[in-house]
Amino acid sequence: MAQPYACDAGSSRGRLFDESISTFRSPFQRDRDRIIHSSAFRRLKHKTQVFVEHEGDYYRTRLTHSIEVAQVARTVAGALGLNTDLAEAIALAHDLGHPPFGHTGEDALHDLMAPYGGFDHNAQAIRIVTRLERHYADFDGLNLTWETLEGIAKHNGPVTGDLPYALQAYNQRHDLELGTYASAEAQVAALADDIAYNHHDLHDGLRAELFSTDELAELPLLDGCFARVDAAYPGLNYYRRRHEALRRFFGLLVEDVIGVAERNLAELAPQSVADIRHAGRPMVQFSPEVFAQLKVTRAFLFHRMYRAPDVVVERKRVTKVVRALFPFFMSQPEQLPKQWRKDVQEAEGETELARIVLDYIAGMTDRFALQEHERLGL
Numbered sequence: 001m002a003q004p005y006a007c008d009a010g011s012s013r014g015r016l017f018d019e020s021i022s023t024f025r026s027p028f029q030r031d032r033d034r035i036i037h038s039s040a041f042r043r044l045k046h047k048t049q050v051f052v053e054h055e056g057d058y059y060r061t062r063l064t065h066s067i068e069v070a071q072v073a074r075t076v077a078g079a080l081g082l083n084t085d086l087a088e089a090i091a092l093a094h095d096l097g098h099p100p101f102g103h104t105g106e107d108a109l110h111d112l113m114a115p116y117g118g119f120d121h122n123a124q125a126i127r128i129v130t131r132l133e134r135h136y137a138d139f140d141g142l143n144l145t146w147e148t149l150e151g152i153a154k155h156n157g158p159v160t161g162d163l164p165y166a167l168q169a170y171n172q173r174h175d176l177e178l179g180t181y182a183s184a185e186a187q188v189a190a191l192a193d194d195i196a197y198n199h200h201d202l203h204d205g206l207r208a209e210l211f212s213t214d215e216l217a218e219l220p221l222l223d224g225c226f227a228r229v230d231a232a233y234p235g236l237n238y239y240r241r242r243h244e245a246l247r248r249f250f251g252l253l254v255e256d257v258i259g260v261a262e263r264n265l266a267e268l269a270p271q272s273v274a275d276i277r278h279a280g281r282p283m284v285q286f287s288p289e290v291f292a293q294l295k296v297t298r299a300f301l302f303h304r305m306y307r308a309p310d311v312v313v314e315r316k317r318v319t320k321v322v323r324a325l326f327p328f329f330m331s332q333p334e335q336l337p338k339q340w341r342k343d344v345q346e347a348e349g350e351t352e353l354a355r356i357v358l359d360y361i362a363g364m365t366d367r368f369a370l371q372e373h374e375r376l377g378l
Helices: 027-036 039-046 062-079 084-093 102-112 121-132 146-154 165-173 184-207 222-232 238-268 273-277 288-306 309-331 338-346 350-362 366-375
Strands: none
Touching: 027 084, 027 146, 039 062, 039 121, 039 366, 062 084, 062 184, 062 238, 084 146, 084 184, 102 309, 102 350, 121 146, 121 165, 121 350, 146 165, 146 184, 184 238, 184 273, 184 288, 222 238, 238 288, 309 350, 309 366, 338 350
């Protein structure tokens, strides 16, 4: 049963550009479908989740990660009586702004864009869904509902201080109330992201042989998961054993978030979405105990996976790719594809040109960035 603090599609604040209501889809279902059919969503298929040097088809990409986040978001939102369609739409869109090569590419672009307003992947996601997707006759972007845009912009909490230019530009046209917390559905999407990557990065690290199952079994939370598997299935096959343990770890995280959110909501007793936004604290969280134990796992992943020697070598290589592409297109914008040249012709000053070049490079997949780097002889 939907709770009074769940976002009601029938009471949506609407879209920047008015559209007729679908006869068979709610506004949030329509948002979800537009996100799935967007060019940016398809390109996530060939964008890095964690850049590990490997050959194989089993590692997560930004696309499979986003699908896993959406699945967790629907589960948690459903358990809490929230709007599952809105939670799913926000989850599917949360990584649209990531450039090629994951956080490595983001770091490189942020440095390159320092004179022109910097780079932030959350703000870039807003820029994509409000401007850069250009398929519809009546508007640029996807013309998503206010609630979905709010969730993309501030699913990690209020956005205050100096706003990224991409977010500031849209917010001036369509106030997303950036100083408040987002809806409970957006908060669910944020925690679903944490649950998904903490789970699947362990899977991928094992497959890449960056650490062993025995090392994993010594980590907090995971030690109990392995113990329960060993008690229930003594002598279980190596691969099945670690899968069963990680499955239990995944379930533990989901159950913890649901339990904490239920307690927070019972304590606040919100009667509207506005009560959630103005609560002054997030409603959807890990418990302090689980969060503290997850920090140990995250530290382990940082040192053993994200900064593993082979990964560091790859990070340096792809950073050079991004650092070569950006100045090339800045100095020779006529080399941009035809559909980008009109924007270049209308650009006023170096900052606008830099932001166009950024949009182009940030939209590249890993493989296309590498191909362009080679084709251009950089």
